[in-house]
Amino acid sequence: MNYAQVLNELETLVNETFALWEHNRVGFQWRHYTWNHTMRVRALSMELGKREGGDVKLLEVAGTLHDITKRYDGVILTDDNGQRILDHNGFWLNETLTPAGQNIVTELYDKHDLHGTVHHESGAVITENILGMYDFEPDxxxxxxxxxxxxxxxxxxxxxxxxxLYNRIENQVLYDADTMDPNVGYTAFFRNIHIHSYFALQRGNFDLEDYVRNLPRWINSKQEFVDKLLTESSREVAQARQDRNQHLFLQMVDELDDMEINRKYGLLGVIEYFVSVTEDPHFLNQLDYLQNEWLPQRQQWLAEEENGASARDRAQVAIDRVDDFLTLLTRESNGEI
Incomplete structure (x- = not known):
């Protein structure tokens, strides 16, 4: 078996499956988020797996497939009293969304009557059937x-x-990676901006200063996720990400004292760029734009437009902050830190 080819086919299948639905946003998920999240979780689980002595190949395959049925999830179901409906394991149940197209995944979903199941259960069934089509060992x-x-x-x-359920370290590691990505660190900050700004704009207005000053409430609420992770390596990485977000908040609060410069050159400007694309933001595309267009443009502005020494110095400091932020965000998305 050509493993690289098989992995590429699995990635293509997952991406193709995510594209079968016509809807974009449901709750805190959007079309491109699901794929970007999948790739980040896979990368992080592989790094954590190395640290914990796990089977990295197993995590690479499982990480690729873990959310393959996620796009079936619609709005959370509630009863007549407005209470969320739970399954036997305490998971929220979602409306099942019907895809506009069909492929082997949707055929298997229908064949095994997976409608109404939570996506980790339906995803496990799909995983077993899809991998069974290749020359992987049964174990x-x-x-x-x-x-x-x-x-x-x-x-x-x-x-x-x-x-x-968690007798293998790989089971613990993928759970940890999937929990960390949307909740702690710069990847979670990216998600939080797009959730908050989307709903704020739906209500009519996104207030940049109000958003920044209220970030500690969100950051502090995530500490319990860090403390409840299953592996020591995960808790160490997650705490570093949590501390990184605390430091990021302090940097942005400082930037509020020099709004004109920092909305043009700094982290405040990065937030405003994120907010300008809220309907279906693509993490990798936005990161690429910031690194290869947004930042070079600011460096050019600094060289050509800022005449005063004080303004140049403040702008350079702001650009350096953004450069550091993008470097760390890239490393997080690659599962390195």
Whole structure:
């Protein structure tokens, strides 16, 4: 078996599957987010797997497939009293969204009557069937299926059930990576901006200063995610990401004292760029734009437009902050830190 070719085919299948739905946003998810999240979680799980002595190849395959049925998830279902409807494991149930197109994934979804199941369960079934079409060893297929199933942790696990579900380090690692990406660090900050700004603009206005000053509430609310991660390596990486967000907040608060310069050259300007593209933001495309167009343009402006020494110095400091932010954001997205 040509593993590189198989992995490429799996990536293509996942991307193709995500594109089968015509809707864009549902809750805190949007079309491009699901693919970008998948690739970041895979990269992070592989790095954590190395640190924990896990099977990196297993994590690469399971990470690729772990959210393959996520786009079926619609709005969260509620009962007549407005309470969220839960399944037997305590997970919120979602309306099932029908794809506009068909492929092998949707055919398997229908064949196994997966409608109404949470995406980690349906994804595990799809994973088992898709990998069974290749020359993977049966034990590998079963292990990958178990890793995908474990990437969401039931609320009401007994100690015995926990040991069964998370008996392999890879199961713990993918759960940790999937929890970390949307909740801690710069990748989570990117998601938070796009969630907050989208709904703020729906209401009529995004207030930059108000957003920045209220960030500690969001950052501090994520500490419990860090503390409850399953592996030591994950808790170390997540705490570093959490600390990084705290430092980022302090930098942005300082920038508020020099709004004109920092909206043009600094982190405040980066936020305003993110807010300018809220409907279906593509993480990798926006990161590429900031690194290869936005930042060089500011460097050119600095050279050509800022005549006063004080303004030049403040603008250069702001540009350096953005450069550091983008470097760290890139490293996070690659699973390095």
């Amino acid at each position: 590998f297929v079963q292990a990958a299926t178990a890793v995908v199933l474990a990437h969401l942790k039931p609320m009401n696990l007994t100690a015995e059930d926990f040991k069964l």
